[in-house]
Amino acid sequence: MGQPLRYGVIGFGYWGPNLVRAVNGADASVVRIVCERDPKRRALAEKLYPGIRAVADPEEVMRDSDIDVVAIATPVSTHFPLAREALLQGKHVFVEKPLASSSAESAELLRLAGEQGRQIFVDHTFVYTGAVRKLAELARSDHLGRILYYDSVRVNLGLFQSDVNVIWDLVVHDLAILEQIMPEAPIAVSAVASNPLDYGPESIAYVSVHYPREVVAHIHASWLAPVKVRQTLIGGTKRMVVYNDLEPTEKIKIYDRGVEVVTDPAEAARLKVGYRAGDILSPLVDQTEALAVAAKHANECFLEDRPPITDAKVGHRVVTVLEAAARSAREGGSRVKLEWE
Amino acid sequence: MGQPLRYGVIGFGYWGPNLVRAVNGADASVVRIVCERDPKRRALAEKLYPGIRAVADPEEVMRDSDIDVVAIATPVSTHFPLAREALLQGKHVFVEKPLASSSAESAELLRLAGEQGRQIFVDHTFVYTGAVRKLAELARSDHLGRILYYDSVRVNLGLFQSDVNVIWDLVVHDLAILEQIMPEAPIAVSAVASNPLDYGPESIAYVSVHYPREVVAHIHASWLAPVKVRQTLIGGTKRMVVYNDLEPTEKIKIYDRGVEVVTDPAEAARLKVGYRAGDILSPLVDQTEALAVAAKHANECFLEDRPPITDAKVGHRVVTVLEAAARSAREGGSRVKLEWE
Amino acid sequence: MGQPLRYGVIGFGYWGPNLVRAVNGADASVVRIVCERDPKRRALAEKLYPGIRAVADPEEVMRDSDIDVVAIATPVSTHFPLAREALLQGKHVFVEKPLASSSAESAELLRLAGEQGRQIFVDHTFVYTGAVRKLAELARSDHLGRILYYDSVRVNLGLFQSDVNVIWDLVVHDLAILEQIMPEAPIAVSAVASNPLDYGPESIAYVSVHYPREVVAHIHASWLAPVKVRQTLIGGTKRMVVYNDLEPTEKIKIYDRGVEVVTDPAEAARLKVGYRAGDILSPLVDQTEALAVAAKHANECFLEDRPPITDAKVGHRVVTVLEAAARSAREGGSRVKLEWE
């Protein structure tokens, strides 16, 4: 192996330290600079990582010709200008999800990355968990048959965020997962969001992402639930899956039962009584930390100059659907069409 | 106690036998006639209940001056003509849910019952379970504070029905429960329904019932889920509830945690980490069979000439919301306003 | 098929009605006489089953040459005299578990059945559930490898029985199941039982059944637990099983992980962290009512004159172990050896 990729990390708040740890933990990369405005956080970075230079001005990262990758772990509103500048300086970009705060911005980053011949890795970390990689494998291998629906509940008693609503905070995860498992792009989105506390942004949302052939992916997201739930049902014509991310050892269960159009009345009656009719398999799921898998994949893509599975195109689609969902919610839940080039 | 109420039961298919058992099991009532077209089912009724007369023509029930109550356990499309005739003959009516197949019909039945001075009992059986009665008690006693949301998942791998879609089959239960726990009438409804199998009526539905102050009750209903789920989250400003109808002993859990607008950052940080911050109480729930409770309540209301908690007014509101939900689903999910006199 | 087996059922208390229903429900059998001392219960039997003769004296059953099988559903202390008399009269015997109240009695019944050329079916109903039949199949097919242990928890908040202690009431089930899945006969038993309430018979018991090669089957039985638990762990050298009888759809889970003597330290460290390392399979389990399966099997064995899987030999072994367990408990838990001919 040659020289490791040299990262400059911008933002050392909540997620930044995790990023530094993951980049340094990967074989092919090392963090050289951390950029952070808050002097206390900067001091912390220097204390924790004596060999790393801590700076206050992002320009010091951008202009440093020894930096190969700019990693961005700052608030969403700053993703666009920082990623844009990094690309213009010829760097690869590793950016926290979502890619940008509007589809106009994400489209511009997608265009610019192509023009500059650089890769953008969007850190949709959930996509790199063992469970979601297993789901993607099941969906793509036709093990489940044709996907009929996706239903996700992603709720908890959460901190109200002041800058984004629950759609941008939680639904974003499901949209990234859907990019890995649905064979086609969505054609429309509709959403109901509410703020019954009359404080801050919307805290409850129901988002329906529409695909061809009446397939709907639905996401229930909330910061107001008494219990934490992370459960997804995926129905295929051959098999169905329950994915419960909070289960320590049985995150994925595959039900060996597809849906058939039953015409024999005796069979129909049986179905009405029992609600399963086959084995249930809970496959072993890789437990490697998702961020470590993500960093490794990002490095490989940067070194081999090929698009990551969460590249700018995926990041742009996710932002576009988020934007459309928010618009549908504002407009009373009517369908907003999605058009892709 | 005087003479028992004399019931004529129309329909001896799936639910009819349960009805006969419940009416006979109640202290204040007895079944005198069973009306059923199918001669085999009629023979079965006579064999099981030697003292009961089994007839083929509903008119024999309607014209019998010894019958006080006509109970209707036939397909939904026949509820209206049968209930109407019973009222015109001066009988009380005990009718399976939903009351009728359109709001025009249910409105007419509501009007006619008033005119005739007779009671209609709509058998929304779920309302009479110990769990739902406990929920109603909690909601009305202000134990939960102001209700902020209601979220229900009611899914299983079910038989496709040919006459009704999943909204009329499953969502109807939640609408009846909402009538017991929400302090105000709904103001609009929106729904997404899909039929990804391209067979029969819609098998998956997401229905949002809108109340004043941005309160939303959402129901996810499906016949295509690999697992049976009957779980409802109810959030109040003081406490929150998880109601899991499949739990044998802990159907209701009350989380001693309302939602507050947190301004102190330290408190906020804590909330972000832990997702509960109080005791959880699972109250003892009465386990009497719901149908027995329903029959007892119906009898009391008929004898004392007062409206049941699931009277024609409630039945009419449920049908109206079902109808509006189906319309919203057809129209792409946009809000359909509800107006009440 | 020829003429059905004609049963005389002695005892129409708690379990008798179930027996009558099952025998009548089976194709190859019919109940002709019910014998019961209590005139009210006798009247009930006649009302429920107009074609059946109800008598007070067991002799009327024994002497009736039209009776092929005597079914015994009376208190344990009466099993021996009734079964003995039935055999002497040339009848087959269908007897509730346990076979008798002492090993001397069960040995005598075993001997007498052989002498008379008649079959004894001991109704260890649990053995005929779909779940236990699946366990037996797994154990016998070497799917689990060599069985290393069996651990069962069978507790609930139960009614204190006045005639038998918790060993005879609950542990009996596990002993019958063990007869189906263990390849060898037990060699010793030890037990701890306690009665901390100082009322009635022992309400808590821990019974260890010892097999060759240090294999132990342990059963925890209690009438004093706040929750109902019916969970069994079975470890084999190839795979391990969790059998939870209260699970509606996943009663059996097979863990694809045997135990190996790990010498590689890296592998050892991994095992210490994760506690599973393979797929989990929950096989479809037959949901036919156990008593119906039992009645069918009993009839086949009576008609074909072959021993049932819960024959007198099995019934005798179960009684012998129960007796030895009770003795160990009285003697402070020391091992009581078991010797078999």
Next chain:
Amino acid sequence: MGQPLRYGVIGFGYWGPNLVRAVNGADASVVRIVCERDPKRRALAEKLYPGIRAVADPEEVMRDSDIDVVAIATPVSTHFPLAREALLQGKHVFVEKPLASSSAESAELLRLAGEQGRQIFVDHTFVYTGAVRKLAELARSDHLGRILYYDSVRVNLGLFQSDVNVIWDLVVHDLAILEQIMPEAPIAVSAVASNPLDYGPESIAYVSVHYPREVVAHIHASWLAPVKVRQTLIGGTKRMVVYNDLEPTEKIKIYDRGVEVVTDPAEAARLKVGYRAGDILSPLVDQTEALAVAAKHANECFLEDRPPITDAKVGHRVVTVLEAAARSAREGGSRVKLEWE
């Protein structure tokens, strides 16, 4: 607050680093020396904690007059000589559980600590979890009434240890917990242990600890279970508790149902059917890290010269019961009497 307590930590293997972190994290203490034979581990200690001196010889800790407390995180067989020497040098002792490898050793340490006027803190960490502290509070406050039984299952698929068997590895936790919740000392112990794999020490154990009035505490411990279980049932005459340490938010459930001697037959019949008859309360449990609570408590006891709740007396009793359990297991499960001064 005065000067912090100065710790010397002996052993920097698996648990040592946690100890250093906890001692340094506590307000009233700081680690000055780490003693470790392995030069690599010593180098690690110096790298992680630049201010700490790392030495190879325990004598350097013992002789250092600036050290107030010697913390021992070495294999069990070395606890006695190290703790003895520390006491003789006038140090307080913080020692990993169990206190020593025999009751002769633990008795001598108990005696010596008294003689030297020094405290021994035995790190039975589980005792300092929020859940166990809540259990102790419930037991002592008479909220549960008189304790009738304690039943614990502590099993998983675990690494076989070469130096200790499963009793010393896992049962030790329950014995320490019992010291906190049982009002009286145990009077006898009996145990069954097995090694069906015929490799290393016993991997499965069933230990019964006997108390006055037929109260039994039973612990099932195993390294051979396919699933991890950490569940304890505690029955009192007033209420019963289920403590599930693997539950993220409902570790403790209190069942509002004691056991009564039921004489009314109607009541008895009801109990037979339902297996709970009261509310269930899951109290909020403090989630502070147990080791941090332990370190804080140890420091307070050292500074104020008072015995910790896990002092040498408790540590000695735990070792004595472990030793007796191992002896009972060797002797075929017969009762071994316990006598206390």
